[in-house]
Amino acid sequence: MSEDFIGYIGWLLSIFGYLIAARSLSSWFPDARHHPIVQLLYQITDPVMVPASRIIPRIGMIDISPIIVILILFTISSRLTGQSSGF
Numbered sequence: 001m002s003e004d005f006i007g008y009i010g011w012l013l014s015i016f017g018y019l020i021a022a023r024s025l026s027s028w029f030p031d032a033r034h035h036p037i038v039q040l041l042y043q044i045t046d047p048v049m050v051p052a053s054r055i056i057p058r059i060g061m062i063d064i065s066p067i068i069v070i071l072i073l074f075t076i077s078s079r080l081t082g083q084s085s086g087f
Contacts, residue, residue, distance in 0.1 A: 010080030017073035020045050024066040 023045050026032045033039070048069060056065040 007081050010077040013073045013077040013080070016045075016048075017070045017077065020049065020066050020070050020073070023049070 019041060023038075023041050026038050026041065033042075049065065052065040052069050053063060056063075056068055058064070
């Protein structure tokens with residue numbers, strides 16, 4: 001495969017990681033869930049986050065699945081783009 005295509009996939013994974021971080025931050029604001037942009041954010045990230053939330057257990061009331069998914073996405077992204085860190 002082309003090196004540019006692999007870099008593009010890594011870039012998309014990184015962007016998806018940031019979208020999951022934004023989703024996690026939006027959960028701190030209860031009224032934000034009704035905003036159209038936040039609803040779109042949930043629609044985009046739900047295909048990954050819903051199964052991850054089922055697999056990864058909560059710690060008390062804290063859902064750590066977004067942190068784990070973000071770390072996985074950034075690790076894969078940094079390997080694909082050849083960077084030392086995806087953050």
